[in-house]
Amino acid sequence: MAAAPRHRHADPTTDLVTPPQVLVGVDGSTGSRAAVRWALHWAARHAAEVQVVAAYPAVGSMGWLAMGEVTDLSALDALHDDTWSAARETVDQVREEDAALLSVPVAIHVEPGPPAELLVHRSHDADLMVVGTRGRGYAASAVLGSVALHCVSSSACPVVVVPEPGGWADPGPGTVVVAGVDGSERSAAAVAWAMEEAGPRGQVTAVRAYGVADLWFDQYAAVAPTPAERDAAELAALEQGLTTLLQATRGEHADVHRLAVGGEAGPALVDQAAGADLLVVASRGRGEFRGLLLGSVALHCVLHAPCPVLVVRPTNRSWAPGRLRADGVVGAVGAGAPG
Structure with missing residues (x-):
């Protein structure tokens, strides 16, 4: 069961009290799975809601679609559905490991576009963002525009970067x-x-x-x-x-x-x-x-x-x-x- 609410804040547009919002990026990697686990445990402790964000390529970034080689845009619908299913599977796997996480409210958002930009955009409505790393090769890719580094530098809320599982x-x-x-x-x-x-x-x-x-x-x-x-x-x-x-x-x-x-x-x-x-x-x-x-x-x-x-x-x-x-x-x- 989730912990008793302690950190709720008022929504100035409605005067309603809402729970903290935790944003977490998912891409199917072991790093993002670690991020989901951390986010769910944090949410359970703080009576927060988790917003899971999964991205897939937009039409403009998929050359084979933009060039007109594929006219059936149902391929994009299938990509959307596959991305949602993968994100849902990640959340379910983490929850199965700990029954205390089953009561944490989770919403899954699947959108086209660069994942870092989507996360930063949604960070304006979040109280905490959680992202994973890319493992051992992460340092080499950092200056090349990784999702984690982009979020750390541009997020509108605090960011937690979760490494691959360790002794913590x-x-x-x-x-x-x-x-x-x-x-x-x-x-x-x-x-x-x-x-x-x-x-x-x-x-x-x-x-x-x-x-x-x-x-x-x-x-x-x-x-x-x-x-x-x-x-x-x-x-x-x-x-x-x-x-x-x-x-x-x-x-x-x-x-x-x-x-x-x-x-x-x-x-x-x-x-x-x-x-x-x-x-x-x-x-x-x-x-x-x-x-x-x-x-x-x-x-x-x-x-x-x-x-x-x-x-x-x-x-x-x-x-x-x-x-x-x-x-x-x-x-x-x-x-x-x-x-």
């Missing part, structure tokens, strides 16, 4: 979550999501990575802080921000550990995610795709993390992690350099 657990109480903190408002939201996903019985590690200066002149040694002093300063900044965030928390929350590490944020977060069930990072906003190609933190984590990665993106939706007041998230993690 499905969404549920008591999970282990790592969150990246850089002093921005969006990283405060990342910590809030991390606390929500871990639950009161879980564990969150808030990681603040800081750059290590590579200065060559001797005079710097007389004024530069020692590594221990820098660690202490970074931990103090992290502690100040987390204290503000925790004060905005309703009820019990996860055990939150603080960690400051020197070095690049992406590799540091991936290292800390070893053994975790989820890694949460913040995006850089509308201009992020260019940053992705240049090696942003989010890209590094999506490509290399050993567990699912939740990328917190700007959203106009009112859904938010339920045990936190919305005003407590903004600016709660303290000042610092952007990640």
Whole structure:
């Protein structure tokens, strides 16, 4: 049975309360099956509805149809039906593995067109998007326009990228979550999501990575802080921000550990995610795709993390992690350099 509703939001056009909406892409691969499993478990925990999106080629992208070689468009109808059946089969297989998922509301949408564009279009009405990866060859294909990377860079809601099944657990109480903190408002939201996903019985590690200066002149040694002093300063900044965030928390929350590490944020977060069930990072906003190609933190984590990665993106939706007041998230993690 689905968990009791906790995070419903009002629809301003109808004044009705609607459950959170989870969007998940399906393409028949093992990666998308893992995404469906993750999405259904998340929906069961948060009393959400799942919107499954499956795409098939549009007429304009199918040269053999566009050139008029096939005049019977019933072939497209058959393609639509086959795509729907494959998506339905994926959902049914995941549900058969866990009876708790049978009560999760699922709607299947089959549409022609590029899958990434369809998902991004629907993300404006979603509270969370879940996509899979392409397995071992994923890193090589990332800059060539994979669905996952396009969604991470363009979605109107937070995105979870789920790798092929590994040692991590499905969404549920008591999970282990790592969150990246850089002093921005969006990283405060990342910590809030991390606390929500871990639950009161879980564990969150808030990681603040800081750059290590590579200065060559001797005079710097007389004024530069020692590594221990820098660690202490970074931990103090992290502690100040987390204290503000925790004060905005309703009820019990996860055990939150603080960690400051020197070095690049992406590799540091991936290292800390070893053994975790989820890694949460913040995006850089509308201009992020260019940053992705240049090696942003989010890209590094999506490509290399050993567990699912939740990328917190700007959203106009009112859904938010339920045990936190919305005003407590903004600016709660303290000042610092952007990640």
